[in-house]
Amino acid sequence: MSRAFVREDDLESRGEFEGLERPLPPRPILITAAGRARLEAQLAETEAEEAALAEDTALAADSARQHLQREKRWLESLLTAAQTPAPEGGDEVAFGAWVTVEDAEGQEQRYRLVGEVEADPKAGAISWRSPLGRALMQARKGDLVTWQRPAGDIELEVLAVEWD
Structure with missing residues (x-):
């Protein structure tokens, strides 16, 4: 049978389909210090969940692991590309105000x-x-x-x- 007629859900359950990567927002990517801390905590949580699934060989765990790996790559890329400007202060509206x-x-x-x-x-x-x-x-x-x-x-x- 041609692979063109295989559902992506079937491929994902067998670990053969990685799914689409989440796109990064347009640049410059700005985040506040609090936003950066939340994203770093989310990355740590994702890594912990991935480590917990490391020993599980079930197909469902494989799919969950792939999802977590995609999320981890996105968070790492986002944190690398993001800038956290210092609060400007003052009476003019700017990022973070x-x-x-x-x-x-x-x-x-x-x-x-x-x-x-x-x-x-x-x-x-x-x-x-x-x-x-x-x-x-x-x-x-x-x-x-x-x-x-x-x-x-x-x-x-x-x-x-x-x-x-």
Whole structure:
């Protein structure tokens, strides 16, 4: 039978399919010091899981081991390529800053500008490359910025710029 008609799931279960590598984000890859620490902890955890599977010869363990190896390669590449800029401080929004903004309805939101790999909008961590992140970059307290969104532009006032 031609290998063209073999499901990738079957190949992976037999350890013959490595799967796709996760792509790195566009360069420059920036991460905060806290983000770097989380990624290093995640790498250590992945290495520990891989070591725990080292003696298991079952096919399922082989597939899990391949997944962990891909994750480990991605984390190592990411940590090697990533830059962790020192916090700039001051009153201008830059990478790593916490920014409090207010919209026209008086609702306040607080965001931290971080790298793509550590962005978590629910926790207030937004990518510095996102539309909101780009709108906030280089703004100062009291500035009005326009957040361009598909649903319509929103004007925000920068209330505070803080640093860890």
